[in-house]
Amino acid sequence: MATERRSIYQGRVIDLDVETVRLPNGNRAEIEVVRHRGAAAVVPLLPDGRVVLLKQYRHAGGGVLVEVPAGRLEPNEAPEVCAARELAEETGYRADEFVFLQSILTTPGFSNERIHLFLARGLRPGPPALEFDECIAPWIVPLPEALNAVTSGTIVDAKTIAALFAAGTFLGIVRWEGARGGARQVHRRREP
Numbered sequence: 001m002a003t004e005r006r007s008i009y010q011g012r013v014i015d016l017d018v019e020t021v022r023l024p025n026g027n028r029a030e031i032e033v034v035r036h037r038g039a040a041a042v043v044p045l046l047p048d049g050r051v052v053l054l055k056q057y058r059h060a061g062g063g064v065l066v067e068v069p070a071g072r073l074e075p076n077e078a079p080e081v082c083a084a085r086e087l088a089e090e091t092g093y094r095a096d097e098f099v100f101l102q103s104i105l106t107t108p109g110f111s112n113e114r115i116h117l118f119l120a121r122g123l124r125p126g127p128p129a130l131e132f133d134e135c136i137a138p139w140i141v142p143l144p145e146a147l148n149a150v151t152s153g154t155i156v157d158a159k160t161i162a163a164l165f166a167a168g169t170f171l172g173i174v175r176w177e178g179a180r181g182g183a184r185q186v187h188r189r190r191e192p
Contacts, residue, residue: 014036018033034112038079040082040115042069042163044087044095052123052138052139053146066139066155068160068164089129094123094124097120100117101117101119101170104159143168147168
């Protein structure tokens with residue numbers, strides 16, 4: 001529980017606070033906390049089983065990364081509304097259905113950012129509406145190929161990894177089996 005909060009920085013994307021907290025063990029500590037209003041990310045699934053991913057330039061990430069469409073929540077915006085907006089803006093697609101998959105904490109050691117993950121189906125194409133600072137190109141591949149890009153290290157973005165495996169699990173393309181020494185993933189091709 002925070003006993004004191006000091007604002008260090010307030011920005012367009014994040015705020016930075018230093019909080020004095022009482023830890024569960026009774027000790028007090030100063031903790032830097034990056035505050036973020038949250039985001040939504042979406043795995044757009046075409047009827048033929050391909051997913052619409054993005055090759056997006058990310059300066060902080062060191063160049064072009066492969067990602068699912070995603071964006072920050074506007075104040076008081078529902079996550080599924082954000083997912084629909086970002087899907088349309090970044091890919092041009094509109095969806096008939098958004099299936100909630102799960103919410104993830106991206107970096108809970110220092111940030112409160114929570115991303116809500118969705119699967120979008122019933123896609124209809126349209127023109128994207130990119131913002132001035134978005135450098136994006138579509139990469140449309142079968143979902144199993146996208147999952148293989150994760151395991152090969154081609155896709156390294158955490159929200160994208162979580163979203164693809166959550167979608168694959170929901171669709172029955174990925175299942176997790178217990179194996180000696182831990183779990184292992186098993187990809188199975190199945191029509192979505």
